[in-house]
Structure formats: structure tokens, C-alpha cells
Amino acid sequence: MNMSPQNYRPTCALPPMQGDHAAIEPIRRRRADAIASAQDTRPLDSLATLSPEEIQAILHDLRVHQIELEMQNEELRRAQLELDAARSRYFDLYDLAPVGYCTLSAQGLILEANLTAANLLGVTRQKLINQPISRFVLMADQDTYYLHRKKLLELGEAQSCEIRIVKPDGTPLWTHVVATDTQDAEGMVVHRVVLSDISNRKRMEDDLQAKNTELEGAKRVADKANLAKSQFLSSMSHELRTPLNAILGFAQLIEAGTPPPTLTQKARIDQILKAGWYLLELVNEILDLAVIESGKLSLCMEPVPLPDLLIDCQAMIEALAQKSGIAISFPTFETTLFVHADRIHLKQVLINLLSNAVKYNRAGGAVEVACSLRPSNRLRISVRDKGEGLSEDKLAQLFQPFNRLGQEATKVEGTGIGLVVSKRLIQLMGGEIGVQSTVGEGSVFWIEINTVAAPQAILGREEAETVRHRVTLPNAVPKTLLCVE
Numbered sequence: 001m002n003m004s005p006q007n008y009r010p011t012c013a014l015p016p017m018q019g020d021h022a023a024i025e026p027i028r029r030r031r032a033d034a035i036a037s038a039q040d041t042r043p044l045d046s047l048a049t050l051s052p053e054e055i056q057a058i059l060h061d062l063r064v065h066q067i068e069l070e071m072q073n074e075e076l077r078r079a080q081l082e083l084d085a086a087r088s089r090y091f092d093l094y095d096l097a098p099v100g101y102c103t104l105s106a107q108g109l110i111l112e113a114n115l116t117a118a119n120l121l122g123v124t125r126q127k128l129i130n131q132p133i134s135r136f137v138l139m140a141d142q143d144t145y146y147l148h149r150k151k152l153l154e155l156g157e158a159q160s161c162e163i164r165i166v167k168p169d170g171t172p173l174w175t176h177v178v179a180t181d182t183q184d185a186e187g188m189v190v191h192r193v194v195l196s197d198i199s200n201r202k203r204m205e206d207d208l209q210a211k212n213t214e215l216e217g218a219k220r221v222a223d224k225a226n227l228a229k230s231q232f233l234s235s236m237s238h239e240l241r242t243p244l245n246a247i248l249g250f251a252q253l254i255e256a257g258t259p260p261p262t263l264t265q266k267a268r269i270d271q272i273l274k275a276g277w278y279l280l281e282l283v284n285e286i287l288d289l290a291v292i293e294s295g296k297l298s299l300c301m302e303p304v305p306l307p308d309l310l311i312d313c314q315a316m317i318e319a320l321a322q323k324s325g326i327a328i329s330f331p332t333f334e335t336t337l338f339v340h341a342d343r344i345h346l347k348q349v350l351i352n353l354l355s356n357a358v359k360y361n362r363a364g365g366a367v368e369v370a371c372s373l374r375p376s377n378r379l380r381i382s383v384r385d386k387g388e389g390l391s392e393d394k395l396a397q398l399f400q401p402f403n404r405l406g407q408e409a410t411k412v413e414g415t416g417i418g419l420v421v422s423k424r425l426i427q428l429m430g431g432e433i434g435v436q437s438t439v440g441e442g443s444v445f446w447i448e449i450n451t452v453a454a455p456q457a458i459l460g461r462e463e464a465e466t467v468r469h470r471v472t473l474p475n476a477v478p479k480t481l482l483c484v485e
Contacts, residue, residue, distance in 0.1 A: 100195035104179075108132050108149065111190065120175065120195055122167035133193070138164040138172055148177065152191065156181050162198065174202040226293065240283050248276045285417040289401065292424045299345065299428060303338040303455045306379070309347060310369065317354045321367065326358050328367040337371070339379055340452040341429045349422040349433075350381070353445045356418065357385035365442075374448060382446040390437040398435065399423050422447075 050058075094101060100117030102110055110128045118125045121136050137145045141163040148161040160178045167173065176196040184190050251272045254261060261269060291297045314330050321328045339346070357367040365386035372380050390398070401420045426433045431449035 100193075102128075102133065102193040102195065103184075104133060104191040104193055106189045106191075108134060108191075117195055120173065120197060121165060122169065122171075136165045136167075138166050140164070145177075148179070152179050152181055165195075173197065174199045229290070232290075240287070241280070244276060244280045244283065248273065248280065251276065282417075285421060288421050289417055289424070292421065292428070297428065299342040301340060301342055301429065303452045304341050304343045304346060306337045306339055306371070306381075307333045308336075309343065309350070313347060313350045313354060316351055317358065320355060321358050324358050324361070325363060326361050326365050326367055328354075328358070328369070330369045331371050333371075336454065337379065338452050338454050340450045341431075342425075345425045346429065346449070349425055349447060350383075352418040352422050353383045353447070357383050357387075357443075357445070360387045361385045362387055373451075377451050378448045379451050380446050380448045382444050384442065384444045386442045389439040389441055389443055390435070391439055395435065395437060 095115045097114060097116055100120045101112075101114045102117050103112040105111055110131050110133055113121075113125055113128045115125065118128060121128065123131075134142065134145060144161055145163050148159050148163075151157075152159045158178060158180045160176065162174065162176050164172045164174055174197070176198045178194045178196075180192045182190060182192055251269055255266070255269045255273070260266075310330050314328070317328065354367065354369070361367065367386075368382075368384040370382045370384070372382070374380050399419055401417055423433050426447050426449070429449060431447055433445070433447045435443055435445045437443035
């Protein structure tokens with residue numbers, strides 16, 4: 001066999017590390033010696049043929065391999081130390097984890113548990129081994145646990161449930177259980193189970209449920225009382241208005257009587273009339289709100305021609321606008337648009353928005369009414385003023401009853417109910433109401449309502465003439481019809 005440095009290489013292989021390094025070292029040495037004896041069959045006298053240079057090269061090569069083996073051994077020792085440290089950290093994390101870990105056999109017996117699981121179950125780890133975990137489950141939750149286990153065995157997918165476990169002292173504890181199906185090192189089926197204490201969450205849920213039940217009861221009582229109040233107010237319409245009408249009527253008679261009142265009497269009569277009209281307006285708005293909230297308001301929904309409605313509103317608001325020095329503009333229409341609404345109540349809403357725009361405007365300001373078509377056959381009517389505008393805080397309180405947003409200290413009269421009534425009326429007519437406002441620039445109040453096709457004429461001109469002549473009697477006495485709106 002040629003022993004030159006170029007073709008001499010050791011042939012022994014290191015066995016894999018399977019335990020303590022000191023224990024496997026003699027085994028590795030014996031295996032290497034046996035392999036070397038089997039491969040080196042050359043007679044010793046063949047070494048005499050080698051030159052000193054060749055022997056020196058072989059010795060150098062052997063030293064190199066010896067150093068390589070020592071470096072490998074050092075790396076193996078270092079890896080062993082790191083593995084031991086990692087194993088120690090793993091067991092620290094496993095034992096001190098905030099949740100309980102258990103390993104169960106296919107029969108549901110506890111094979112392994114960490115300290116947290118032992119604390120949750122109230123038993124030491126040694127006593128948990130080979131104990132069925134079902135013995136710790138509350139009797140009322142046994143069915144939930146077995147159904148959870150059945151799904152895990154059938155589907156092989158992670159399953160979770162919430163069950164109560166009972167400690168040895170009888171204390172129940174709510175836990176959230178998550179179980180997965182896997183195999184151990186020997187290929188046996190085992191279940192990894194994670195237990196989390198959710199007692200505090202369950203306690204908070206119970207408290208929240210109790211609070212909700214209490215609030216629902218209080219809400220029912222409040223709704224019942226509010227309905228009774230609304231029904232009472234809606235039934236008091238005549239009783240509340242009659243005395244006020246008497247006060248206003250007699251005050252007007254005194255004002256127009258003969259001889260005319262003196263200046264002092266005139267001032268007092270003016271105070272009576274001013275307070276009376278204000279009180280009547282307040283009563284009317286409260287009654288409107290009460291009728292709406294009691295559910296007794298009846299609407300006459302029909303196609304309403306918008307241009308005619310706005311002309312009526314303009315006639316009613318112009319006097320107030322001129323008195324306040326406010327310029328007011330209304331849109332013009334090329335074709336007649338019809339909206340699906342109750343004519344009287346839609347006019348009530350628009351008059352309320354227009355009067356607010358005039359009253360809360362600045363001196364010499366302006367009010368602009370605009371109309372625009374919206375998607376889904378909707379029409380938006382906007383009322384823009386040049387007033388002081390509203391901040392975000394005031395916008396959040398805008399539709400609250402009796403809340404005048406700090407205007408009580410001003411000379412502008414109001415009740416704080418008009419916008420609330422307007423919102424309820426618009427909603428009952430299937431529309432919406434809203435506002436955009438900028439402090440220092442003014443506000444835009446808008447309503448959106450459904451449009452509708454123009455109604456078909458019931459009678460033609462000839463038919464109408466026929467009906468008119470048919471109902472006119474030759475000896476009929478003319479009658480006067482009073483329509484009060």
C-alpha cells in the first residue's frame with residue numbers, strides 16, 4: 001500500500017452524538033481502532049522504504065487531522081452546552097407560562113403538565129400523571145367537554161371550548177380550552193391541551209348582562225312614562241289652548257276698545273299679548289311633539305308641487321325677513337317638481353328652517369333657498385344663512401328638545417323645539433334632515449325628500465264643466481265655505 005502523503009487519509013468516521021460526550025468517547029476510540037486495523041494490512045518493514053521527507057509529511061498530515069478532530073470535539077461540546085441551556089430555557093418557559101399546558105393520551109389521561117396547569121387544577125404535578133382530565137370538569141359541563149373531544153378525534157383539527165373545572169376544594173373555575181391532535185416520539189396519538197383562566201372575563205360578562213337587563217327594564221319604564229306623558233299632552237290640546245285664546249282675545253279687545261287705552265295701559269297690554277303669543281307658540285310646539293311621540297299623528301302623503309309650496313313659504317316669511325333687514329332669495333323652476341309628502345307638515349318644516357335662518361342671521365345678512373336633485377329620486381332643499389355658524393359641540397346638541405344652544409341670553413325668541421319637531425316630521429315622511437356649518441360664515445340646513453311623478457288629472461275640462469253645471473241648482477242659495485289651515 002502506498003503511504004505517500006498524497007493518498008493517505010484516515011477513514012474512521014465520528015459517531016453521531018447521542019448522549020453525554022464523556023460516555024461515548026471510549027466507544028468512538030474502539031470503533032476507530034477497529035477500522036484502522038482492518039484497513040492497514042501493510043507489513044511494518046514497508047515503512048523502511050519511505051524517505052524521511054515522506055514520513056515527516058505523513059506525521060504532519062496526522063497532526064492536522066488530530067487538530068481537526070479536537071476542533072470538532074470542541075464544537076460538539078459547545079453545541080451540547082447550548083442545547084442544555086436551550087432545554088433549560090424551554091422548561092422554564094413551559095413551567096412558568098401564564099397558561100396551563102397538558103399532554104393527554106388518546107384515552108384522555110394526563111401524561112404531562114406544567115406548573116400553571118397544576119395550579120389551575122389545584123393538584124401537584126406528580127398526582128396529575130395518569131389522571132383522567134374529565135374528573136376535573138364540572139358535571140354540568142361534561143357534555144360540552146365530551147363533544148369537544150369527539151370533534152377533535154373525528155376531525156383531527158384544533159378545537160376550543162369554554163368549560164368550568166372544579167378544584168379539590170369545590171371551587172369552580174371558568175377556563176378556555178384549546179386542544180390539538182399530534183403524535184409523540186414513538187408515533188402514539190397524544191393531545192396537546194392549553195388551559196386559560198377566563199374567570200374574570202366571565203364575571204365581567206355576567207355583570208354586564210345584569211346591567212343590560214337593568215337598563216332594559218329602566219328603559220321600558222321610561223318609555224312607558226314618556227308615552228303616558230305624550231298621550232296626556234296630546235289629549236290636552238283643547239284645555240291648554242282655550243284659556244290662552246281667551247287671554248289673547250280679550251287683550252286684543254281692550255287694545256281696540258273705546259276709549260283707547262292710555263300709554264301705560266297700552267304698554268301693559270303689549271306685554272300681555274307678547275307673552276300670550278309666545279306661550280301659545282310654545283304650547284303648540286309641545287303639543288306637536290307630543291302628538292308625534294304618541295304615534296297619533298296622521299299624515300296625508302300625496303304628490304305636492306314644490307314651486308307652489310315654496311311660493312306659499314315665501315309669502316309667509318317675507319314680512320319677517322323685511323322687518324329684520326334680511327334679503328331672501330328663492331329658486332325658479334322651468335318645470336314643476338312634485339315631492340311625496342304631507343303638504344301642511346312639509347310647509348311647517350320649511351317655515352321653521354326659514355324663520356330660524358332669518359332670526360339667527362347677522363344684520364344685513366341674506367338667506368338663500370336652493371334645490372338640487374339627488375340619487376335615488378331624492379330632492380334636497382337647502383336653506384343657507386350668513387349667521388355666526390355653529391361649532392362642533394353645538395352641532396352635536398342641535399336636535400335636542402328645549403336646547404337653544406346658548407341663545408336664551410339673546411333677544412331672539414324661541415322654544416328649542418322647532419328643529420326637533422321638524423326632524424321627526426321629515427323622518428315620518430321618509431326623508432332626512434341635516435346641517436353643515438362653519439363658524440363665522442353661516443350654516444346650511446337641508447332636507448331630502450322623495451320625488452314623485454306628476455299626478456294624472458282626474459277630470460278633463462269638458463267633464464269638469466259638465467260636473468259644474470250639473471251641481472249648480474237654479475234656486476240654490478250661495479254658501480260661504482271657510483277653510484282653516
